[in-house]
Amino acid sequence: MRIAIPKETHPGENRVPITPDTAKKLCRLGAEVVIEAGLGAGSGFADSEYTDAGATVSSDRSQLFGSADVLLRLRKPEMAEISQMKRGCVHISYLDPFNERELVTALKDAGITSISMEMIPRTTRSQKMDALSSQANLAGYVMVIQAASHLPRIFPMMMTPAGTLKPANVFVIGAGVAGLQAIATAKRLGAKVTAFDTRPVVAEQVQSLGAKFLEIDLGETGQTAGGYALELTPEQVDKQRQAQKDIIAKSDVVITTAQVFGRKPPVLVTKDMVQGMAPGSVIVDMAAETGGNVEGSVPNETVKVGGVTIIGKGNLAGEVARDASQMYSANLFNLVEDNWDQEKNAFVVDFEDDILPGCIITHGGEVTNETIKKIMEGGA
Numbered sequence: 001m002r003i004a005i006p007k008e009t010h011p012g013e014n015r016v017p018i019t020p021d022t023a024k025k026l027c028r029l030g031a032e033v034v035i036e037a038g039l040g041a042g043s044g045f046a047d048s049e050y051t052d053a054g055a056t057v058s059s060d061r062s063q064l065f066g067s068a069d070v071l072l073r074l075r076k077p078e079m080a081e082i083s084q085m086k087r088g089c090v091h092i093s094y095l096d097p098f099n100e101r102e103l104v105t106a107l108k109d110a111g112i113t114s115i116s117m118e119m120i121p122r123t124t125r126s127q128k129m130d131a132l133s134s135q136a137n138l139a140g141y142v143m144v145i146q147a148a149s150h151l152p153r154i155f156p157m158m159m160t161p162a163g164t165l166k167p168a169n170v171f172v173i174g175a176g177v178a179g180l181q182a183i184a185t186a187k188r189l190g191a192k193v194t195a196f197d198t199r200p201v202v203a204e205q206v207q208s209l210g211a212k213f214l215e216i217d218l219g220e221t222g223q224t225a226g227g228y229a230l231e232l233t234p235e236q237v238d239k240q241r242q243a244q245k246d247i248i249a250k251s252d253v254v255i256t257t258a259q260v261f262g263r264k265p266p267v268l269v270t271k272d273m274v275q276g277m278a279p280g281s282v283i284v285d286m287a288a289e290t291g292g293n294v295e296g297s298v299p300n301e302t303v304k305v306g307g308v309t310i311i312g313k314g315n316l317a318g319e320v321a322r323d324a325s326q327m328y329s330a331n332l333f334n335l336v337e338d339n340w341d342q343e344k345n346a347f348v349v350d351f352e353d354d355i356l357p358g359c360i361i362t363h364g365g366e367v368t369n370e371t372i373k374k375i376m377e378g379g380a
Helices: 020-029 047-052 061-067 101-109 131-150 177-188 200-208 234-250 271-275 316-338 370-376
Strands: 002-005 032-036 056-058 070-072 090-093 113-116 158-160 163-165 169-173 192-196 253-256 282-285 302-305 308-311 360-363
Touching: 002 061, 020 032, 020 047, 020 316, 032 047, 032 061, 047 056, 056 061, 070 316, 090 316, 101 360, 101 370, 131 177, 131 253, 131 282, 131 308, 131 316, 169 177, 169 234, 177 192, 177 200, 177 253, 192 234, 234 271, 271 302, 271 308
Parallel strands: 002 032, 002 070, 032 056, 070 090, 090 113, 169 192, 169 253, 253 282, 282 308
Antiparallel strands: 113 360, 158 163, 302 308
């Protein structure tokens, strides 16, 4: 079975879906691995490292798509690329299926088996395949580093003969994977950290990292079976905003990570809250690309609003592309290995599997994911 890995062409994308080490593991499974020339350049991997691992290198992108039994990628495909794939090809990447109806339709009509890395279920067995979590971990770290580089003061307390510098106050909204890593990183840098999440069950995790958990009584909240926060009512969002207003005003850095899977994120930091912060303060909005948690944030830009710096950088994990590639590559390999049939020497789609059916979007000319099917039919 031929597994092909084309270069990522999205502007500014330096991550790669497969590292040389993973290419070697795929070859050991029995796969024929073909990469596009220059695949790993953005993350510092030379073509020779892939050939040493057992892969072959192709400069013909169209032929690469047309001959692949399995395509391993990071970003969703371009519409023009779908027509180059052979019917029955398995395409594995991020797909953003909740918002890409035209893309899902094209994959369905082309007879492509499309697997969305965002849809990997959050179970104990699937943790090793969970690309959202692996990339979110790095994003949490990067957000703090970005904030520290823009803040005109240091994070830790420092005692010197010239006087004592107080630690920076950091407020993290959302204590999922990214939020917890942001808390841990800010604490390691010496900041005084407070955090809030709508799920009271994460309070212990926040406190275990040495941060204070801000308690806000929002009434009934909770999380999905996959561990994601449930969407708040407008009344609950307003209550959260009011309760956070004072601590935001006193914070040197605010980091927002609140996202609702498959939906537009809530606005939790309003314009008046930004205006209430001291000049020189920094806000990092992780959700800027999908709508934003912060009024005034701009996707993929850093802006100044009344003396406050608002960072809306997307693809945060891509800032540390080599490590992000290593983690994503491991996620992909674990997914492939888990569904590899040694006797057939092939990737096998098994709808009786406990992981794969939930992340298959299209197969055999049909939309097979029930949630996405309802969205496509206008039911959600």
